[in-house]
Amino acid sequence: MHNDPTLQTAQTRRAFLKTTATLSAGLVVACFIPQTLRRAFAEEPVKPAAPPIPPNAFVRIAPDNNVTVLLKHSEMGQGVWTSIPMVVAEELDCDWSKVHVEHAPAAPAYAHTVFGIQMTGGSTSTWESFEQLRKAGATARALLIAAAAQKWKAQASDCHTEKGFVICGKHKASYGELADAAANLPLPADVKLKDAKDFTLIGKPTKRLDSKAKVNGSAEFGIDVKRPNMVIAVVARSPVPGGKVKSFDAAKAKAVPGVIDIVQVPSGIAVLGKHFWAAKQGRDALVVDWDLGAGATISTAGQRAEYRKLAQTPGAVAKTAGDVDAAFKSGKVIEAEYETPFLAHAPMEPENCTVEIGKDGADIWTGTQFQTLDQNLSAQILGLKPEQVRIHTTFLGGGFGRRANPTCDYVTEAVQVAKASGKTVKVVWTREDDIHGGYYRPMWLSRVRATLAQDGKPAAWAHTLVGQSILAGTPFEKMMVKNGIDATSVEGAADSPYLDAVPAHRVDLHSPTSPITVLWWRSVGHSNTAFVVESFVDELAAAAKKDPLEYRRTLLPEKSRERLALDLAAEKFGWGKPLPQGHAAGIAVHASFGSYVAQIAEVSVADKQIKVHRVVCAIDCGPVVNPLTVEAQMQSGIAFGLGAALHSELTFKDGRPEQSNFHNYTVLRLNEMPKVEVYTVPSTDKMGGCGEPGTPPIAPAVANAVFAATGQRLRSLPLRLA
Amino acid sequence: MKLEINGEPHEVDVPADMPLLWVLRDVLGMSGTKFGCGMAQCGACTVHVDGAPVRSCVTPAAALAGKKITTIEGISKSADHPVQRAWIETDVVQCGYCQSGQIMSATALLAKNPKPTDAEIDAAMTGNICRCGTYQRIRTAVHRAAELMATSTPEKSHA
Numbered sequence: 001m002h003n004d005p006t007l008q009t010a011q012t013r014r015a016f017l018k019t020t021a022t023l024s025a026g027l028v029v030a031c032f033i034p035q036t037l038r039r040a041f042a043e044e045p046v047k048p049a050a051p052p053i054p055p056n057a058f059v060r061i062a063p064d065n066n067v068t069v070l071l072k073h074s075e076m077g078q079g080v081w082t083s084i085p086m087v088v089a090e091e092l093d094c095d096w097s098k099v100h101v102e103h104a105p106a107a108p109a110y111a112h113t114v115f116g117i118q119m120t121g122g123s124t125s126t127w128e129s130f131e132q133l134r135k136a137g138a139t140a141r142a143l144l145i146a147a148a149a150q151k152w153k154a155q156a157s158d159c160h161t162e163k164g165f166v167i168c169g170k171h172k173a174s175y176g177e178l179a180d181a182a183a184n185l186p187l188p189a190d191v192k193l194k195d196a197k198d199f200t201l202i203g204k205p206t207k208r209l210d211s212k213a214k215v216n217g218s219a220e221f222g223i224d225v226k227r228p229n230m231v232i233a234v235v236a237r238s239p240v241p242g243g244k245v246k247s248f249d250a251a252k253a254k255a256v257p258g259v260i261d262i263v264q265v266p267s268g269i270a271v272l273g274k275h276f277w278a279a280k281q282g283r284d285a286l287v288v289d290w291d292l293g294a295g296a297t298i299s300t301a302g303q304r305a306e307y308r309k310l311a312q313t314p315g316a317v318a319k320t321a322g323d324v325d326a327a328f329k330s331g332k333v334i335e336a337e338y339e340t341p342f343l344a345h346a347p348m349e350p351e352n353c354t355v356e357i358g359k360d361g362a363d364i365w366t367g368t369q370f371q372t373l374d375q376n377l378s379a380q381i382l383g384l385k386p387e388q389v390r391i392h393t394t395f396l397g398g399g400f401g402r403r404a405n406p407t408c409d410y411v412t413e414a415v416q417v418a419k420a421s422g423k424t425v426k427v428v429w430t431r432e433d434d435i436h437g438g439y440y441r442p443m444w445l446s447r448v449r450a451t452l453a454q455d456g457k458p459a460a461w462a463h464t465l466v467g468q469s470i471l472a473g474t475p476f477e478k479m480m481v482k483n484g485i486d487a488t489s490v491e492g493a494a495d496s497p498y499l500d501a502v503p504a505h506r507v508d509l510h511s512p513t514s515p516i517t518v519l520w521w522r523s524v525g526h527s528n529t530a531f532v533v534e535s536f537v538d539e540l541a542a543a544a545k546k547d548p549l550e551y552r553r554t555l556l557p558e559k560s561r562e563r564l565a566l567d568l569a570a571e572k573f574g575w576g577k578p579l580p581q582g583h584a585a586g587i588a589v590h591a592s593f594g595s596y597v598a599q600i601a602e603v604s605v606a607d608k609q610i611k612v613h614r615v616v617c618a619i620d621c622g623p624v625v626n627p628l629t630v631e632a633q634m635q636s637g638i639a640f641g642l643g644a645a646l647h648s649e650l651t652f653k654d655g656r657p658e659q660s661n662f663h664n665y666t667v668l669r670l671n672e673m674p675k676v677e678v679y680t681v682p683s684t685d686k687m688g689g690c691g692e693p694g695t696p697p698i699a700p701a702v703a704n705a706v707f708a709a710t711g712q713r714l715r716s717l718p719l720r721l722a
Numbered sequence: 723m724k725l726e727i728n729g730e731p732h733e734v735d736v737p738a739d740m741p742l743l744w745v746l747r748d749v750l751g752m753s754g755t756k757f758g759c760g761m762a763q764c765g766a767c768t769v770h771v772d773g774a775p776v777r778s779c780v781t782p783a784a785a786l787a788g789k790k791i792t793t794i795e796g797i798s799k800s801a802d803h804p805v806q807r808a809w810i811e812t813d814v815v816q817c818g819y820c821q822s823g824q825i826m827s828a829t830a831l832l833a834k835n836p837k838p839t840d841a842e843i844d845a846a847m848t849g850n851i852c853r854c855g856t857y858q859r860i861r862t863a864v865h866r867a868a869e870l871m872a873t874s875t876p877e878k879s880h881a
Contacts, residue, residue, distance in 0.1 A: 077817030077854040207813050214818030215806040215825060217754020217794035224753035232748060257737060275748035276757075277740045348758050348766060348819040348853050397756070397819030398853045431759040628813050632859070636816060639855020662763035662851060671844040673857035 057109060058136040059088060061144075065164055065176035067092065068100045072110035072129070074120040074369050075103070076399035077636070078691040079629035081210045083126055084133060086625055090201045091137030091194060094175060095164040101209055106371040106391035117372035121404045121520070123593035123689020126625055130687060131193075138191040140182075144175050147182035196623065196684075205628045210395070222367040222394045225354040225426060231260050233417050233427045234279040236288050237268040240295035240655030241438060242515035245269060245288060252285040261423070262286070265416035267409070272421055276428055295515040296655040300443070303652075304339070306512065307445035307466040311337070315464055315508035316484035319494040322504030327460030331451035334543055338448065338532040339716040341649035343441035343521050344665060349397020350434045353414035354426040361388030362418075366411055367396030369404035373475070374411045381415050400640070401520035405439055406474035432660045440650055441521030442468040444528040446493075448536045450502075456544030457555065461505040463493055463536075467528070468518045469511040485509055488520065492529030492592060492696065497562055498537060501555040516652070522640055523692040526592040530696030531645075531703070531717060534588035538704040539713060548587050548704060549575050561596040561620045562589050564681045569598035569618035572679050582606075583613065586705025588697040594688025595621035596681075599638070601674070601701040605709050608721040610646060612674040612702055620681035621688040627680065630690050634678040637694020643668030645699035647718050725786060727752070728796030736783060743767045743778040746793060754794035754822050758851070765850030766819065768826040769793045775830040794822035797829060804874060805829045808867035816854035824850050828864050837868050 075081040148166035213219035258278025273279030444467035469486040541551035589598040647666035659665040758766030762777040770792040831846040
């Protein structure tokens, strides 16, 4: 892995200082940089012209008392722009109304504390940086107090802070006044963090800091970036997965008014225009002869048949206990097959990236979840050192995993276009490019079997999954693929808490390959496994003639966090109480990304149309930083999952995706949004994530409700009544 | 070609079939209006033409001579329009990309119908897709904006 250029995060001191130089103004506090590295910095003489800059970090305090938090995560809707600064501000004890936020540049200081690269994903942001950023805030506060104590010749222990001021007896100074002096003090060896009971910000419903910019049109997304002499490019890519350009005729495209240039890049042919319209018209006029290759034979029907066959054969074993084959020799076997389709992420902002190559490096503006990989792969293409590639993270118009691609497809392509054309260029994808552009949630097929014991509990359970591996061939493969098992393929299935209640069980996996490129889609493997496991448990409950809630309760350990979430949802929903005529309820509980979410959906069915009226959602995500964010992310995860449950699928015929835009790649709209109620299990347990865990339970909750309403068990997404 | 946008006259030299969206974004540098689908399916590009919501991604700029065009930049830069205030108060936005279009649809709705029901909100706002699923808070915010507009109308406050 050390030889893998995509994961190299080391930077030279010079470049690092160059990055930090743009950040310095008043106090800059570092807590992340290990002491040894700091010493290394100090040993090198600093150019006389440049002021000595402490190693960078997360907090900047200006003389006017404004506090800027450098956000190492990418804001893509999930609310880190607000919740992460809350963590810093809590310990800094500054005035929240003076807190501002900027996306941090790409630099090693901003690496994820677990994954080691700068990235946003896996619903990890809050918990992975919670201690780190509390320490950052507390260290800044300690330095400000030390500066004040020095100024007043007082003991630091006699000073306290209040909303951006240090106070000692009759003395009072603002953080802004103290920032310069504080910046020159040595970092304290250790800082004391607040007791949770003393939190004034963490845990309080706090409004977003990015609202104003997002309601007046001023928020800058990647697609909004403007640079001097910038041109717009639209790229013609293979109509089928994996195709290559054989030849192309640019004559007609060049004749389109406003078309500036046409260049070939590894992914296809880029048409550069003075605006998007010219580039797009140019691409429409372009004639490309493609070598389609094996991708041209792909059909969803064919793949499904292949998956179905594979599911009848043993796969790589992810989890097993007891003598499964023997257990299936007695008792009635309940068997079912579940299917979930390829899905596009379809973020509202189509993929785009702006690249400007200069004398001393390159600048890249884009909405990305993977800064380090973007930086390294772009540097490789340009023959630069990673630190010569400056990544400017804009707001992301939705991510959902699409902007966390290990291949950095839309970034490296833009770099190739800039390199080939010699121009500052913004590559813009159309919606059709997005839907056709690959990197889909894998299509899955599951074969599940169980037998029931006398008491109705499962005695044997076998689950065979078939679907492409997301991690195979990526830099994460070595970390997360073990013995042929891609951890993301079986998450939610192999670690299902129900298995502990089943004496004989086995979960195995087939990972067929295909030219179709796959990627994590909000909640990754859980988007498939929750549907399968929670639907199948519902089938077993029905077979055992038990209430779906009670059945789950008997299988889950009493104090388990799943049970706590389940019980809270059931209580708030009023499970078992009469519903309006024609309405029925379905339940699901699923743990993902360290959080435990139960959802109960109330649905009705008319003319084969499923209407979801209400969803009660209970989450145990451990300690909550911003309750408004948790609520928003549960609503969001439910809407995202419900769109997929009711509508979305991507299918192939002759290698071509059969959907292209929102008219046939259908997602949830406002008139279908149920009333969502969110409740949080009060918890001091381990902190989990919120961006993704709301998505997995909704599809099975709705499918189970449809079963309760109609007696039809729908085992394929999107849900379609017979 | 002459266009009146947010009360200001603009003269642009663009192809006759060029949609208003790209004139706004790539020629005039007004990037608050967003590109989402290019075929009037998602509403991210919604602007007002003589007060009515229009999908700028499929509306040729040439068809708009003599008409009054309003974009998100023309609603209120300081975000103090009741709809924007309601959006902020309700903490509606997530990624925010669709919100210019949502706000343009909501302001057009409220201008015509100062007290919409849930069903009327559904009818007016269903053409605007939000992948973050902010729909529930959008409904709440439209109702809140209606309240804010009612209380800030001088005739009402004297009634």
